[in-house]
Amino acid sequence: MGSLSLIIGVIALSCVCDTINHLGLKRCADQVRVEITGVSSLIRFALKILTMPLAWTSIAFSFLSLFLFLYALTMSDLSFAFSLDSLHHVFIAIASWAILKEKVGLQRWLGTLCIIVGIVLVATTGQH
Amino acid sequence: MTHRRGVPFAVLALLLLNEVFDAFAQFCFKKTASSQGTPSITDLNSAYAFVLGTVGQGYLWLGVGAIAFVFISWIVVLSKIDLSVAVPLTSISYVFVALVSLIFLHEQVSAVRWAGIAFILLGVTVVSRSSESEEAGRS
Numbered sequence: 001m002g003s004l005s006l007i008i009g010v011i012a013l014s015c016v017c018d019t020i021n022h023l024g025l026k027r028c029a030d031q032v033r034v035e036i037t038g039v040s041s042l043i044r045f046a047l048k049i050l051t052m053p054l055a056w057t058s059i060a061f062s063f064l065s066l067f068l069f070l071y072a073l074t075m076s077d078l079s080f081a082f083s084l085d086s087l088h089h090v091f092i093a094i095a096s097w098a099i100l101k102e103k104v105g106l107q108r109w110l111g112t113l114c115i116i117v118g119i120v121l122v123a124t125t126g127q128h
Numbered sequence: 129m130t131h132r133r134g135v136p137f138a139v140l141a142l143l144l145l146n147e148v149f150d151a152f153a154q155f156c157f158k159k160t161a162s163s164q165g166t167p168s169i170t171d172l173n174s175a176y177a178f179v180l181g182t183v184g185q186g187y188l189w190l191g192v193g194a195i196a197f198v199f200i201s202w203i204v205v206l207s208k209i210d211l212s213v214a215v216p217l218t219s220i221s222y223v224f225v226a227l228v229s230l231i232f233l234h235e236q237v238s239a240v241r242w243a244g245i246a247f248i249l250l251g252v253t254v255v256s257r258s259s260e261s262e263e264a265g266r267s
Contacts, residue, residue, distance in 0.1 A: 022211055029206035036204060046200045055203075089216055096212035104212045108258040112212075114251030115219045121244025122222055 007076045008084065014068035015088035017061045019095050024058030026100060082123035086116045135217070135256045139208045146201045147221040149194045151228075156191030163187070209259055216255040219248050 031052070034045040049055050072081050089112050097104040135143075160182050169175050182188050205214055226245050229235040237245075 022206075022215060025203055026206045026211045029203045032203075032207065036207075042200075042204075045204070049200070049203055059199075089219075092215045093212050096210060100211060102210045102212050103260075105258060108212060108216075108255055111251045111254030111256075111258060112216050114254060115216050115248050116251075118244045118247030118249075118251060119219065119222065121247060122226070122241055123244075125238050125240045125244065 003075075007072055007081070010068055010072040010075075011081060011084045012087065014065045014072065015085065015091050017065035017068060018088050019091040021058045021062040021065060022092060023095055023099060024054050024061065028052050028055045028058070079123045083120045086119040086123075089116055133257060133260055135209055135213065135259045139205055140217075140256070142201055143205055143214070143217055144220070146198055146205065147218065147224060149201070150198050151221065151224065153191045153194035153198060156187045156194060159187040160185045160191065213255055213259045217252055220252050222248050 028049055032045055032048050034041055034048060036042050036045055069081070069085065093104050093109065093112050096102040163185055164178060164181050167174065167178050167181075169178055223245050226237055226241065230237050
């Protein structure tokens with residue numbers, strides 16, 4: 001194990017990058033005004049997304065997030081890193097509420113926290 | 129759009145398909161990486177040689193195709209539901225992995241792990257129920 005604060009910092013930064021990635025993709029999805037009814041409209045939808053600089057910025061952030069997580073893995077146990085990575089659910093909920101103005105009510109928060117508890121239980125119990 | 133609770137079935141189905149393709153892509157990339165034996169990647173040159181060796185692998189391109197599908201289907205999902213609903217729902221993949229490990233790989237799944245899976249399933253259900261047709265305001 002490397003320095004604990006460094007591991008936590010790098011994983012938190014990875015979660016921030018992942019959150020930026022999803023925020024960007026959500027913005028792209030909301031900006032594309034193509035009603036998907038069949039294959040041809042789906043292709044038009046996809047092509048439109050791929051011409052958006054924001055989509056490519058998001059992809060870059062998702063790569064950055066992955067590299068940071070892999071860097072953290074070189075210093076940390078997989079179970080610890082995986083548990084801590086579930087932090088991105090908290091960041092997503094906060095960012096969705098603060099930036100996208102989504103209504104994140106008590107029920108959604110409770111469900112999200114429930115998922116985090118589940119991920120930590122799954123991640124820390126090892127193979128058996 | 130009518131006002132209704134919960135994530136529409138079609139969106140849920142697409143999300144599940146998204147997770148399955150994501151897992152398939154990881155499987156393809158693992159196959160690609162394994163095809164190179166155990167290379168020692170120590171500098172840029174050996175890293176380049178490693179990448180060059182994978183280019184001819186069919187599994188690599190199968191994986192890339194799967195990732196392209198995952199990317200597009202994910203944005204389609206995002207165009208339909210809230211981000212704060214979509215991201216938590218992706219945790220359903222943990223349940224898949226456990227079931228696949230149990231059924232196909234005959235791995236042991238401990239009681240604590242089952243408890244974790246139950247928590248994830250409960251959380252996913254609660255979050256998806258909290259989705260109150262955000263489409264009502266749009267389209």
